[in-house]
Amino acid sequence: MPAPTIDASAVKVLNRAELTKRLVAKLARDEAVVAGIGNTNFDLYAAGHRPQNFYMLGSMGLACPIAFGVALAQPERGVIALEGAGSILMALGCLTTIGMVKPRNLTIVIMDNGIYQITGKQKAATATSADIVAIARGAGITNSHWVRDEDHFEELVSRRFDDGGPVLLAAKIDDKPGTAQTVRDPPLIRNRFMRGLGTGRASALDA
């Protein structure tokens, strides 16, 4: 039984690396991008590092809360959370917080392949019954949509950074693994991200 808000004939199965590249190519205002554990951040890294990228190496499920925190701290910057379906299923409560507070500058992108790809392709509830867009709308993120195809995705991520947010976009993707391995150095990742956001400590070591 397909999930309720999906018209399967109208939703193309996309590819995470390709979508991520298209997203990064559309970023023109130093938007912050927070990518969840595993494939989501591997493909963000593969799309070409930017100073405003944050890569999670643990804390599964916290990409949206972290991005939400950045959005609260910097309301004049667009903030994007990239998260997998399995990860967001672990942290559905945060959607209700975001739906309540409604940060206008936050966009959430959920990559939904219906499996826990990286741990052995075990099936996720989104493969059969759970509908991320319906869940997000029910949580108060009314501006939530299934991505129809690549062009539709580009159109949706091209909005003004604070127009109609928070926004949640869910894309049905294939089962391909991530295309790179992110550098595993958390203090370096945090330090570079903060410098990208203009909040890092400056010192002679930066030279």
Next chain:
Amino acid sequence: MAWADTFLRTLKENDVRLVTYVPDNVLTPLIDGAAADNYFMSIGATREDEAVGTLAGAYMGGLRGVAMMQTSGFALIANALASLIVPYQIPAIIAVSERGTLGEFNIGQVAVARTMRPTLDAIAVAHHTLTDEATMPFIVDKLIKQAFTTQSPVVFIFSPLLTGGNPAAAAKLR
């Protein structure tokens, strides 16, 4: 409550503006006090790890924050501490009301309370138990400054000696 006023004042003196919390009886004076004060941005979270994640993002965006929770909620954040806050060196300020001791009526709270300090010690997170109003301003101020200066988290454990414990406990103890 004087202890709550003191804690909130010390947060202000250290530019800690974001308050993320999961509701708790004992910490109600803190949570309500922050909500009633326009200086603070109060965000009620659905889980304690969500509160910690939000404050991590806010810190990196330039907004200092504190996460408030009770002892059993602390038990939910081991992974957020060990795989986000500690390795990324994020100076998270965490306030935990201490349940499970000095007049606890709920055996579930007693057992989970025993996991708190060993967990913090295992991942080398600084913690201090607040028991006394008089020494609070010094302890809280110095440890918050230490956290931001050394890029490390700190956990304040609010003892029943300070707070009087859970207001609902007296009627249930015999």
